[in-house]
Amino acid sequence: MSADEKNNPVSSETAHPEPVATSAQIGTQTQGDTAAGPIILFFIFGLVASLVVGWVVFPKLLYSRKMQPVDFSHALHNELVDKGCESCHFFREDGSYSGVPKLAQCIECHEEVQGESPQEAKFVNEYVLKDREVPWLVYSEQPDCVFFSHVAHVKLAKMDCVTCHGNIGESENLKVYEQNRISGYSRDIWGKNIAGFKKNTWDRMKMDDCSECHVKMNVNQGSVQTKKGGCFVCHQ
Amino acid sequence: MKIDRRSFLSFAIGGAAGTALSPLPWKLMDDISIWTQNWPWTPVPEDGETRYVNSACTLCPGGCGITVRKVEDRVVKIEGMQNHPVNKGGICTLGLTGAQLLYRPSRIKTPLKKVNGSWRKISWDDAIAEIVGKLKELRAKGLSHTLACISDSDRGSVAELLNRFLTAYGSPNYIRTPSIQDSYELAIYLTQGVRAMAGFDIDKADFVLSFGSALIEGWESPVYMFKARSALSDNGGRMEQIEARLSKTAAKSDNWIALNPGTEGCLAFGLAHVMINEKLYDREFVDNYSSGLVELQNQILEAFPPEKVSKITGVDSEQIITLAKKFANARRPLAICGRGKGNIPGSLQEFLAVHMLNALAGNINKPGGVWAVPEPDYINWPDVQIDSVAAKGLQQDRVDGAGSDKYPLARYLLNRLPALVNSGADSPVQVLFVANANPVYSMQDTQAVRKAFEKIPLVVSFSSFMDETAESADLILPNHVYLERYEDIPSARGFPRPIIGLARPAVEPLFNTRHIGDVIIQMGKAMGGTLASAFYWKDYQACLEETLGDKWDALAENGYWLDETFGAGEPGAAFETESAKFEFANKDIASMPRYHPLKPEGDESHYPLILIPYDSMRLTSSYIGSPPFMIKSVEDTILKGNDILVELNPATAGEFGLRAGTYAILSTPKGRARVKVRLSEGIMPGVLAMIRGLGHTAYDKFLADKGVNYNSLSAPVEDAASGYDASWGIRARLEKA
Numbered sequence: 001m002s003a004d005e006k007n008n009p010v011s012s013e014t015a016h017p018e019p020v021a022t023s024a025q026i027g028t029q030t031q032g033d034t035a036a037g038p039i040i041l042f043f044i045f046g047l048v049a050s051l052v053v054g055w056v057v058f059p060k061l062l063y064s065r066k067m068q069p070v071d072f073s074h075a076l077h078n079e080l081v082d083k084g085c086e087s088c089h090f091f092r093e094d095g096s097y098s099g100v101p102k103l104a105q106c107i108e109c110h111e112e113v114q115g116e117s118p119q120e121a122k123f124v125n126e127y128v129l130k131d132r133e134v135p136w137l138v139y140s141e142q143p144d145c146v147f148f149s150h151v152a153h154v155k156l157a158k159m160d161c162v163t164c165h166g167n168i169g170e171s172e173n174l175k176v177y178e179q180n181r182i183s184g185y186s187r188d189i190w191g192k193n194i195a196g197f198k199k200n201t202w203d204r205m206k207m208d209d210c211s212e213c214h215v216k217m218n219v220n221q222g223s224v225q226t227k228k229g230g231c232f233v234c235h236q
Numbered sequence: 237m238k239i240d241r242r243s244f245l246s247f248a249i250g251g252a253a254g255t256a257l258s259p260l261p262w263k264l265m266d267d268i269s270i271w272t273q274n275w276p277w278t279p280v281p282e283d284g285e286t287r288y289v290n291s292a293c294t295l296c297p298g299g300c301g302i303t304v305r306k307v308e309d310r311v312v313k314i315e316g317m318q319n320h321p322v323n324k325g326g327i328c329t330l331g332l333t334g335a336q337l338l339y340r341p342s343r344i345k346t347p348l349k350k351v352n353g354s355w356r357k358i359s360w361d362d363a364i365a366e367i368v369g370k371l372k373e374l375r376a377k378g379l380s381h382t383l384a385c386i387s388d389s390d391r392g393s394v395a396e397l398l399n400r401f402l403t404a405y406g407s408p409n410y411i412r413t414p415s416i417q418d419s420y421e422l423a424i425y426l427t428q429g430v431r432a433m434a435g436f437d438i439d440k441a442d443f444v445l446s447f448g449s450a451l452i453e454g455w456e457s458p459v460y461m462f463k464a465r466s467a468l469s470d471n472g473g474r475m476e477q478i479e480a481r482l483s484k485t486a487a488k489s490d491n492w493i494a495l496n497p498g499t500e501g502c503l504a505f506g507l508a509h510v511m512i513n514e515k516l517y518d519r520e521f522v523d524n525y526s527s528g529l530v531e532l533q534n535q536i537l538e539a540f541p542p543e544k545v546s547k548i549t550g551v552d553s554e555q556i557i558t559l560a561k562k563f564a565n566a567r568r569p570l571a572i573c574g575r576g577k578g579n580i581p582g583s584l585q586e587f588l589a590v591h592m593l594n595a596l597a598g599n600i601n602k603p604g605g606v607w608a609v610p611e612p613d614y615i616n617w618p619d620v621q622i623d624s625v626a627a628k629g630l631q632q633d634r635v636d637g638a639g640s641d642k643y644p645l646a647r648y649l650l651n652r653l654p655a656l657v658n659s660g661a662d663s664p665v666q667v668l669f670v671a672n673a674n675p676v677y678s679m680q681d682t683q684a685v686r687k688a689f690e691k692i693p694l695v696v697s698f699s700s701f702m703d704e705t706a707e708s709a710d711l712i713l714p715n716h717v718y719l720e721r722y723e724d725i726p727s728a729r730g731f732p733r734p735i736i737g738l739a740r741p742a743v744e745p746l747f748n749t750r751h752i753g754d755v756i757i758q759m760g761k762a763m764g765g766t767l768a769s770a771f772y773w774k775d776y777q778a779c780l781e782e783t784l785g786d787k788w789d790a791l792a793e794n795g796y797w798l799d800e801t802f803g804a805g806e807p808g809a810a811f812e813t814e815s816a817k818f819e820f821a822n823k824d825i826a827s828m829p830r831y832h833p834l835k836p837e838g839d840e841s842h843y844p845l846i847l848i849p850y851d852s853m854r855l856t857s858s859y860i861g862s863p864p865f866m867i868k869s870v871e872d873t874i875l876k877g878n879d880i881l882v883e884l885n886p887a888t889a890g891e892f893g894l895r896a897g898t899y900a901i902l903s904t905p906k907g908r909a910r911v912k913v914r915l916s917e918g919i920m921p922g923v924l925a926m927i928r929g930l931g932h933t934a935y936d937k938f939l940a941d942k943g944v945n946y947n948s949l950s951a952p953v954e955d956a957a958s959g960y961d962a963s964w965g966i967r968a969r970l971e972k973a
Contacts, residue, residue, distance in 0.1 A: 038243060039242060042243040042244070042247040043247065043253075045247055046246065046247040046248060046249065046250025046254060047251065047253055047254040049251060049254065050251040050255040050258060050260075051254040051258050053254075053255075053260070054254065054255055054257070054259060054260035055259070092285055094286065143273060143274050144274070145273060182267035182270075184271075185270065190263070190266070194259045196259065
């Protein structure tokens with residue numbers, strides 16, 4: 001007890017002359033100190049705003065939308081060729097994979113305009129006649145540190161193109177190329193779903209998707225050199 | 237509702253929670269990690285179809301076959317051609333880094349003309365018209381002999397086209413850049429009577445005695461020599477290295493014999509003395525296929541007894557006798573010479589002495605010996621018509637004095653040219669072509685060379701790179717780089733069989749360059765008259781296909797043509813001297829001044845030390861400047877930062893108060909340079925060693941201003957017998973910086 005209180009024993013009583021007022025004061029104080037309603041509201045504002053940003057705004061900002069230089073119908077071409085995908089996306093003699101066809105291949109048929117499609121006319125005039133390669137935007141492009149052998153998967157493991165690439169062979173138009181502004185790669189690598197969920201094997205093509213299949217099939221989980229599981233199976 | 241600190245915090249916490257529950261942080265983390273692994277400046281190999289082009293390397297006279305790996309149109313790797321007779325799949329550092337020459341920033345992209353000291357772009361037509369105009373003017377004045385040409389070779393279609401141009405124009409002044417080939421050719425010519433190249437069957441020998449030749453550091457055909465050196469060891473053979481400094485070749489040999497620098501020839505004569513005196517020579521060869529042994533014996537009997545040789549060379553006389561016995565008793569001994577990579581021709585008497593050691597051992601034109609490889613004979617163009625101006629010009633003496641009364645034996649004496657140009661009031665050379673050579677860098681006493689080049693009114697460089705010579709030229713007509721052009725490779729230096737290689741384009745020319753062969757043909761046509769008729773081909777390609785004739789198919793398919801039948805005959809059948817034998821002595825040899833160890837230039841009292849050069853496989857010493865990868869591979873005991881290190885014995889360093897790693901000023905009668913000191917027990921006291929191949933002033937930031945050019949400190953010394961440059965070092969002084 002302080003010296004003041006000892007000297008004025010009544011002072012505490014004079015400080016609270018009306019007990020009713022005291023209880024009212026207590027009530028107000030409780031409301032002021034623990035204003036749970038507005039605080040929770042702000043918390044919810046923050047939560048909702050960030051969820052909206054994270055789930056809706058961010059994906060829109062992250063990807064720029066680019067059109068392919070020329071539209072292309074896989075479905076149309078697939079009907080005209082007899083060896084399926086491999087007619088154009090072939091394996092070279094040394095087993096390496098040719099990837100997206102070069103102009104030289106297209107010229108075999110499209111030396112001149114064949115049909116009435118304005119896109120074909122654009123292709124012939126802009127690229128064939130000027131002998132310029134088409135700067136295709138490749139949806140499946142992976143960073144250079146990723147080593148992937150098509151021949152090992154398609155020829156040795158007899159996998160179907162669809163398993164990884166989906167039904168692109170049936171598409172009539174090339175979809176918009178959504179380029180990640182940070183990494184520069186296509187949205188198809190991470191997958192359309194920003195949370196990374198997938199329904200089909202071809203929905204995304206990240207490292208985990210490769211290993212998922214390798215684990216399931218129990219193949220090549222170790223490095224050829226070290227015979228140990230690890231990074232260097234793919235990151236050679 | 238009041239917005240205060242608490243509500244703000246609450247909002248932030250909510251935001252943090254929401255962010256954590258959204259994919260944003262995890263996706264960002266993933267993207268940023270991918271971004272950081274793929275910096276845009278990190279070089280990424282091109283993706284595409286891999287193709288291989290079999291070709292031949294032209295970067296040195298080694299004649300290796302190469303396989304160029306391309307991805308689409310980009311050269312990504314150069315490998316040695318599998319099963320090629322010369323390099324058997326191997327490749328040297330220069331060959332391996334050849335792609336960097338193709339994409340080098342110092343490449344010349346278009347013809348250039350120097351106007352008031354700076355370069356202006358010029359069209360091919362204007363450049364050719366300018367040269368032709370000047371040449372016509374000279375011819376009109378009867379000065380056709382003042383045109384000269386410097387090139388690295390006098391064989392093969394490009395060299396022959398240049399030479400043909402000079403002949404038809406009326407100039408005898410075609411000059412091949414110097415190398416030990418000069419001395420070897422003369423040694424073979426004098427003793428065997430044939431114009432031939434020396435080939436060394438090292439892998440079949442069982443005892444190789446090398447007089448300072450850097451067998452595993454780029455001597456002759458480097459990769460052939462590496463492989464042959466390995467085969468020698470694998471077959472149980474021995475190699476002994478005679479050298480003043482513990483080079484890598486010496487370190488890898490079975491025995492290193494250190495001698496006073498520059499006395500190798502003396503030791504060779506000493507060994508010959510022991511072999512003759514003790515009758516250790518090959519009786520069968522000497523009796524049946526040689527003449528003049530008695531004269532040789534008389535000549536060396538008093539001059540080179542082991543005791544005297546020991547005094548000069550510093551090699552113990554017992555050791556000399558033992559070495560001679562080891563050499564003579566080996567089944568297939570082989571002696572080789574030419575210091576370092578063999579850039580300097582050296583003393584003719586020294587080469588004769590070493591060549592005669594092989595003859596005494598009976599190892600001429602035999603497996604495991606020295607072969608006289610005939611010069612290629614596939615170029616058979618119709619004779620050039622000589623008009624009256626040309627006839628007059630061709631009768632003039634050569635500007636370098638080769639073939640003159642003083643030096644009747646020499647064919648080319650480039651080392652004499654700078655002094656001759658600098659001495660007169662007017663330059664005896666009015667127009668100079670420089671092809672496949674960089675004399676302003678690679679000739680000794682670069683100051684004098686630079687001065688001479690400045691004095692020549694019109695210097696035309698055919699260089700693909702802005703090298704020192706191109707920089708001091710007046711016109712540059714850039715040739716394609718070897719990966720962009722066809723060219724025949726007429727021989728492989730030091731390879732014991734005739735072989736022709738074919739360089740062919742791996743890629744289309746990247747810039748507005750033109751094949752030197754095409755340029756010569758176009759100049760010939762533009763000159764008109766007999767020159768136009770001498771250059772009747774449509775272009776170089778037509779000329780080459782016609783020249784190679786029935787060999788073209790084999791060359792186009794395999795990349796090389798090898799004379800399978802060579803070497804089948806008796807060894808004696810190849811001697812075309814008067815006696816039809818190997819001549820240890822004859823009137824030409826007798827008329828030459830006797831052998832004396834050459835003294836290095838400089839006054840001993842002012843320059844107490846001797847500076848000698850050495851070579852490395854990690855640096856080129858030829859006209860091609862080392863590509864960036866090679867420079868990166870140079871040890872920091874040779875080049876640290878931009879400082880060159882000179883090798884010095886600790887005893888000598890102590891005497892001059894120098895410690896390892898300290899700076900010093902190195903001066904010679906020809907120049908001064910700031911160097912760092914490196915101590916080594918592998919070099920004898922009183923001698924300093926400096927690497928060749930550094931100290932470029934031209935090219936690009938990867939090569940320029942790194943270290944010091946040995947040639948800027950040294951000077952050529954004329955060999956009394958041949959006129960060739962026989963210098964092996966220069967007197968020097970080293971002081972604390």
